Amino acid sequence: RVPGLWTRVVPARAGSTVPGVVGEEAEVTVSAGSNGKDEKAVASYWGVPPEKITKDDGTEWKWHCFRPWETYRADLSIDLEKHHAPTTFLDKVAFWTVKAMRLPTDIFFQRRYGCRAMMLETVAAVPGMVGGMLLHCKSLRRFEQSGGWIKALLEEAENERMHLMTFMEVAQPKWYERALVITVQGVFFNAYFLMYLISPKLAHRVVGYLEEEAIHSYTEFLKELDNGNIKNVPAPAIALDYWRLPKGSTLRDVVMVVRADEAHHRDVNHFASDIHYQGRELRETPAPLDYH
């Protein structure tokens, strides 16, 4: 299964962002179905052709969900052990909320770390989207800049979604797992939405602690890969391009870069919480952008 992959790319509208060039409006956009089977044309007066992008080596860029300039090499040197010791009451609420959520998760997944990673990434991609959306609406309501935090949080959400897109290539969700994801998303989205409205300080701290747990889970995942309990299969193509991994990279390499991502999210969210703790608003401190 290769989701989101199209076999044909429609011709690019040359110079679409250059003024003075008369745009050649395509009357019809032809696009192939997601699995190459249903090649039905989308006929539209509004046909807006996508860009044609090539990789460094001249071959066609085959992903529509991310572009070459969004890819990166993960910073594997990041400190994986950093921890925010909970001291205030709110910190303790955040810490024990996360610890309490971990118990049922451990029982449910046992040592199935591939499945666990895939399932948890569907949840991990929610906070960044909720936070980014709320800051976006706040920026509009208050006629004020965001200091780059909207983008930083949306980037985090997109990064987590890419983790999911990667893991679903190596683990297939069963029907009851899909049902569970739908339920959990419904509950978690609303809970986090409310939490962010009431106390962004608490919300970011909770995510900081969730990320600390994520780092731990991925370390366990690596152990299972190293002792042979989980097969170290080749890395999916999407991971090679997204993290600029060398050819021949394996699942182990993917888990390494994903774990580094989680450490970066931990930093950003604990930092965001700290800013709130110091009585400031996020927009007063420039957000870390492209911090992976």
Add this chain to the structure above:
Amino acid sequence: RVPGLWTRVVPARAGSTVPGVVGEEAEVTVSAGSNGKDEKAVASYWGVPPEKITKDDGTEWKWHCFRPWETYRADLSIDLEKHHAPTTFLDKVAFWTVKAMRLPTDIFFQRRYGCRAMMLETVAAVPGMVGGMLLHCKSLRRFEQSGGWIKALLEEAENERMHLMTFMEVAQPKWYERALVITVQGVFFNAYFLMYLISPKLAHRVVGYLEEEAIHSYTEFLKELDNGNIKNVPAPAIALDYWRLPKGSTLRDVVMVVRADEAHHRDVNHFASDIHYQGRELRETPAPLDYH
């Protein structure tokens, strides 16, 4: 008033995305307040320094809300007259909903186009965010790619927010206008959210028609500038950088590029509606990215 502008930039963490380089974690992040007055330090173990970016000419990049590679030259050659003739029942619902919303807007603003533009951009930035967020959650729930549509819609939302950030430099909202914006956002966000859940086909069509009206308003704005009823002040600094406008550009130039943006949004949303009309899902057709 210069919102979201910092006078000092903390040192960048060199090579943060390069593996193998030992990251120098800053223990303390110092950042200036948004108006340079309250230079309070944010002390944080998690201090995540922002990147230091320079412009092409070597001077420091002063915006934290957008980066050089997100700027563009607007395609002024785009057809401003394109219109989707409503034929189906849903199209007519969309068309007359927008027409009905125009009447009170015209009465409220009369010929105050600067104020009108600023106020309407606070609403215009909502649909892209709601659509992007819903597609993001859907992608997570269904374990499937989005074909780039999440990003395309979020880019539209961000582009509209930049319109607001630009116009608020030339028009200051009064207290009752701020109150109105808060109320309108509360109603419109929820209405659009529900509409997108029930019928994305209708939702995108409504935005398509809203953009057609926006093009019309900006054309009226240009007329008022040309006949001297509105003063053609210099373009704000943020506009010069965002649209790569030459030095000495004026409000008229800004309205020209903003109107071109609206024409692009019109195309994208009518196109998205067409895709739904043909019984397909957005993800099956690659989204237009960087389509400005």
